[in-house]
């Protein structure tokens with residue numbers, strides 16, 4: 001087996017470096033095209049100490065999203081958002097110094113064809129890709145062309161994933177491994193699911209690739225707790241609920257700063 | 272040597288509607304594009320179905336339920352007066368006479384029995400017309416299971432009676448307010464719900480769509496339509512098989528079940544879609560609800576809303592096996608308008624004394640048009656699956672007629 005650090009792409013190298021420096025990783029999510037000046041959110045995320053930023057490309061039928069992200073996607077689509085326009089907005093931005101990771105459903109990838117889709121991501125400065133309805137056994141046609149285009153597709157692992165399959169997922173995943181904390185859709189939850197700790201521990205047994213825990217993580221306390229198990233967190237619905245309620249980039253910067261602080265505090269404690 | 276007189280069409284080896292290829296593929300379509308959280312659940316359904324389908328005990332139990340509870344076999348009715356007017360010999364496979372009023376019960380009894388065998392205590396279903404929801408609620412009551420049915424708000428309005436029937440049967444009906452508030456959105460919501468309930472619930476998909484093994488499994492549970500009709504046609508027709516086999520196509524389950532009985536014969540297979548929901552006739556390659564197939568989409572790859580007066584045909588895609596049969600040329604897919612379907616429903620009522628479901632009326636509308644336009648040569652024997660009865664549609668029709 002090749003040394004994963006040697007073959008790692010830019011997203012993974014960036015995340016590994018920060019993780020290895022003892023930092024808890026923070027990847028906030030925003031739905032592309034949600035407001036006219038939506039890219040200002042990305043700047044706010046970077047300022048607040050995000051280590052990567054997930055940009056959702058909205059799809060009409062988001063089968064793995066709860067109501068908040070469904071609504072965000074719908075709002076963006078009604079505003080006229082499309083993959084092409086969102087990527088054009090990203091191309092117009094100055095480098096934020098943190099990797100961008102696109103996330104969307106496979107129909108949009110399939111629509112352009114994986115090759116053209118990945119090339120367009122690359123041109124827009126996106127480094128990673130998450131496709132929640134593309135499980136590892138169907139992923140070949142994407143992963144092969146993604147590698148050639150310099151895009152790192154991160155695969156999702158779930159609490160229901162059996163161990164041999166989990167090993168395959170972490171081996172084939174690029175950038176990081178996306179650990180789905182619970183058996184459910186995206187959306188804020190009152191507490192971190194018990195399944196989160198078990199899953200991340202199972203993943204760690206088979207890889208030292210960065211592991212980001214997502215789905216349901218909404219508060220600094222949950223982020224702190226998640227950090228005890230994983231290398232970092234993905235925060236989506238908690239961000240998008242605020243955006244839907246009218247929060248601007250400054251409000252989001254303040255919210256993410258509380259998560260940043262929680263992750264940093266957790267790092268100061270012996271792990 | 273081939274009998275030229277029979278105009279036997281070469282049947283492509285993988286167009287005979289056997290099992291799917293490895294990975295649940297029908298040609299390039301199908302597959303298991305499920306979120307990782309559902310992959311293991313799909314694998315369990317696949318394993319359980321394969322075992323059950325190979326187990327004579329399971330087959331006997333299902334056949335027993337279909338006979339004792341659902342009223343199978345359903346008759347094959349020669350449509351005498353209509354045939355005379357059209358100049359063809361039209362035979363109706365009467366799924367409208369199956370218990371709960373449509374073919375949906377065939378699949379649901381199969382899946383409910385499978386769910387029991389898997390130790391599940393609840394069925395989750397999506398429904399458009401309400402027919403699959405009613406069938407699911409019925410099977411759940413029969414086998415002592417719970418049922419949770421997702422239904423678009425718009426369909427709840429236009430299929431009020433079926434909503435009441437489901438509730439009366441003890442099912443929980445959950446309105447879906449997202450998107451177009453019809454079948455597509457109900458399916459998305461049912462999948463979301465299943466992600467959080469795989470431990471104790473079986474997702475009972477109502478058509479030949481969804482992740483592997485659903486398209487194949489649902490077709491196998493529906494093939495009873497085609498198998499019965501094949502035997503009935505053999506007894507009724509001098510040639511043994513009809514010249515044309517016709518069925519309406521929403522997701523495509525009654526058509527797939529019907530076609531399965533004739534895929535290895537020279538019969539021409541015709542799937543009839545609604546003009547505003549023609550996944551097979553006008554869809555583009557895509558991935559939705561767990562499978563790769565043909566879907567209506569806009570220039571950006573967003574799934575577009577289907578529009579049909581028949582709620583069961585209001586789905587923007589088609590099952591993967593139909594996409595494959597289309598590519599092979601083994602089946603052809605045509606469309607009819609709302610107006611054609613309404614006139615066909617009235618015509619069947621007045622000539623044969625049968626009020627069909629608006630979905631089924633689409634199949635008939637094509638038969639009428641094709642006979643008028645000479646697409647069906649005079650004297651052809653046509654088997655048409657009458658997928659359901661029209662009681663659920665009377666309030667819709669009342670406003671239009």
Ligand SMILES: Cc1ncc(COP(=O)(O)O)c(C=O)c1O
Nearest residue numbers: 521522523524525583630658659
């Ligand atoms: C009577 C009837 N026919 C046809 C359909 C369409 O489904 P399918 O194409 O799966 O047979 C439905 C769906 O609700 C229905 O109720």
